[in-house]
Amino acid sequence: MIHPPDRPSLLGVGGDNAVAHAIGTVADEWTLLILRHALRDGTSRPADWQRLLPISNAVLASRLRHLGDLGVLEPRGRREFALTPRGVGLWPFLLAVWSWELTWADGPGPDLPLLRHLDCGELFTPVQTCRGCAEPVAPRDVRAAFGPSGSWPRSTPTATLRRRSSGSTSLGGGFFPESRALIGNRWSATMLGAAYLGARRFPDFQRRLGAPATVVADRLRTFSALGVLSPVGDLDHAERSTYRLTDKGRALFPVVMGALTWGERWFVAPEGPAVVVEHGDHPFEPLLVCSGCGDALSGRTITPVPVD
Numbered sequence: 001m002i003h004p005p006d007r008p009s010l011l012g013v014g015g016d017n018a019v020a021h022a023i024g025t026v027a028d029e030w031t032l033l034i035l036r037h038a039l040r041d042g043t044s045r046p047a048d049w050q051r052l053l054p055i056s057n058a059v060l061a062s063r064l065r066h067l068g069d070l071g072v073l074e075p076r077g078r079r080e081f082a083l084t085p086r087g088v089g090l091w092p093f094l095l096a097v098w099s100w101e102l103t104w105a106d107g108p109g110p111d112l113p114l115l116r117h118l119d120c121g122e123l124f125t126p127v128q129t130c131r132g133c134a135e136p137v138a139p140r141d142v143r144a145a146f147g148p149s150g151s152w153p154r155s156t157p158t159a160t161l162r163r164r165s166s167g168s169t170s171l172g173g174g175f176f177p178e179s180r181a182l183i184g185n186r187w188s189a190t191m192l193g194a195a196y197l198g199a200r201r202f203p204d205f206q207r208r209l210g211a212p213a214t215v216v217a218d219r220l221r222t223f224s225a226l227g228v229l230s231p232v233g234d235l236d237h238a239e240r241s242t243y244r245l246t247d248k249g250r251a252l253f254p255v256v257m258g259a260l261t262w263g264e265r266w267f268v269a270p271e272g273p274a275v276v277v278e279h280g281d282h283p284f285e286p287l288l289v290c291s292g293c294g295d296a297l298s299g300r301t302i303t304p305v306p307v308d
């Protein structure tokens with residue numbers, strides 16, 4: 001299934017929606033790392049990814065094939081895979097992940113450079129604003145609900161990569177360690193989306209994920225241990241607690257919106273969007289701006305600055 005890289009894919013009526021496609025694309029630990037190097041360093045050759053990541057031939061080949069099928073990468077010659085416009089469109093999402101790790105993760109490690117905005121010269125963090133009214137936007141400022149192609153079953157990817165964990169400990173601290181635990185697999189990514197759409201109690205999460213209770217309990221423990229959800233109630237029994245997004249969890253809003261906006265832009269259901277997000281009386285479309293000068297950021301005007 002090869003899509004023209006510069007046009008959105010049309011989704012079938014009643015099948016996986018834009019959310020499922022976004023999760024099915026980015027909610028994989030290896031894919032996050034592969035895309036990070038492609039977007040940050042222009043990595044395009046399998047040999048270079050293998051030099052940068054402790055990844056096997058077979059796993060790298062499966063991820064490159066999957067990203068090719070999704071129209072995110074395209075082969076260039078025999079040994080290169082270049083980002084398509086659809087792939088380049090993932091930079092706000094990756095930038096949001098990066099910035100969240102820098103700000104919130106415990107010990108992001110020396111492998112995570114700071115970011116400089118070339119237009120103003122400042123070290124910056126991206127600020128999520130509304131494209132319509134230019135105001136900074138926090139989760140409490142918007143209303144989100146399923147749109148015409150939205151529902152929980154349609155928002156969970158049916159086809160998924162065989163899960164081969166990259167092993168958080170063996171990779172050390174620098175490779176987006178906390179983001180990988182939170183969005184590096186489809187159950188966790190769906191759980192984060194459920195929390196953003198108002199899930200609080202164990203049965204809410206279980207119904208929305210359609211996952212076994214042990215999986216839900218395990219993910220709720222991870223999210224609580226990372227301080228993204230705060231459990232209230234009987235802490236020894238996950239199923240009797242309620243869970244609220246903490247400040248650290250709410251700070252993931254640009255990550256969630258980055259993935260959602262990308263999915264809706266590039267995977268279009270004929271019935272309409274999967275999730276409708278409104279800011280006041282207008283639709284919310286996120287725009288990342290520089291914390292230093294307030295100008296809109298673009299992939300070309302930001303550069304990593306190694307930490308000494």
Ligand SMILES: [Zn+2]
Pocket residue numbers: 130131132133134135279280282284
């Ligand atoms: Zn607005």
Ligand SMILES: [Zn+2]
Pocket residue numbers: 117119120121122124290291292293294295
């Ligand atoms: Zn700036």
